[in-house]
Amino acid sequence: MRLLIAELLKLWTTPRTTLGLLLGMLAVVALGTVGMLAAATDEVRMSQTILDDLLSFAAVSATFALIVGVLVVTWEWRHGTMTETFLAAPRRERVVGAKALAAAAAGAVLAAAAVALTLAVAYVWISDEAAVDFGAVWATVGRLVLAGAIWGVLGVGIGALVRSQVAAIVLVFVWFFVLEPLLRVLIEGSDYLPGAALQALTEGGDDVLSSAGGALVATVYAIAAALLGTLATLQRDVA
């Protein structure tokens, strides 16, 4: 518990990084939401599906959650503070565990912030459309927050495995924005890849995975990465 508090405090006391990420994400979400609403035809704008479309864009928050997870581990290696962290908690699996929980919390907060902004913009824009029911989105909101939390844990696992901040972030972007999209076009049955699983979760399921199935597969990836990251961390000499 005290390690979790320490990890949350680490995030809280580096406001430039954490606020920068939060504001960067909100800027992306605001632009996306406004752009979508402006571009939508009247027919689309007046239908219930507009909210689903907007919220599926807010799922970009999961990528930011992933980056927070990566940072929570890699900045300690980068700045050498892992030494003090391990001096205070020489049982390193507890440190990785606390980081995974802290990143899950931060990821959930990021997702909640993205959703709140999206709904706020949408409410101002289209609340007078009788056909749009804002009460019907709570399940989607819950799935997005869950996705943020899961991807925070995945980020911690990747960070613990790779250790280099730049390498880990490059890896994340290359995989989720280049390799996996490519594989999904080329290969049958690629619906079980991590990005596809998360998408199934955030968009309420696809042909292969239901949203619950997507959550399960994504969680398996996150836990597996965190476990491998823990093993790697236990082996490492902090010199």
Add this chain to the structure above:
Amino acid sequence: MIEVHALTKRYGRTVAVDDLSFRVEPARVTGFLGPNGAGKTTTLRTLLGLVRPTSGTATVLGMPYRELDEPTRRVGAVLEATSYHPGRSGRNHLRVAAAAGGLTRSRVDEVLELVQLSADAHRRLRGYSLGMRQRLHLATALLGDPEVLVLDEPANGLDPAGMRWLRDLLRRLADGGRTVLVSSHVLAEVEQIADEVVIIHRGRFVAQSSTAELAARATAATRVRSPQAARLQEALAGQQIGVRGTGDDALAVDAAPERVGELAAAHGVVLHELVAERATLEEAFLELTGGETTR
């Protein structure tokens, strides 16, 4: 109490620590001495559970560091002044450490006061000088009021006043019954701080003795300045005393100042300066090891 037994650490083909054994007793300050690259830092990091030994053991308070229940309250360590997040303030750095160690925020203010950083506690660490960061890390080590204190090259970045302050602090802690281990590659530093020294070289144990004994064994050396430096150099060389010019009118002499002064008087040489030099660590090594360990 600290106990290192038959400790060996290899990195690939490099042997950083080689079958090293020694004990550090409480209630005194022990210096851990050796040139850069002797294996001091690797030994200390192994002791603190940060590095896995290839073989052998290192224990603190009777057990491996990783098995300590409340490490922050039992052992404090200062390892390097580069271990900080530049965007965090001094106080927040300590708050994080206090949270991880289960300590209160009031303790943070106490240690800030102790290392005289209260006025700068709100500033980001990016703007701290090396000496301030050293004191911050010392504050971190002292947070849990630990029984054992381990410091790796704490003198780096401290000005003379800071050194004196550190010396007094370590003295008080040792007199209070704590175990204090301080590494350094500078003999003069350790001589002032430590009651006892453990010397290692190339990862191997060289000697353990009281500081006074070590100082007595060290070779004498003198720095001398004279307008007739050439004549003095000739006279010294005639007595088989090692001597070399160090620019202008200055000479470095491998003999006690008494001897140099007497010789100068005998030859009617005017002296402008006659200073006893502290023996270098290298020379102390030669003396202690019969010249076998160096080069």
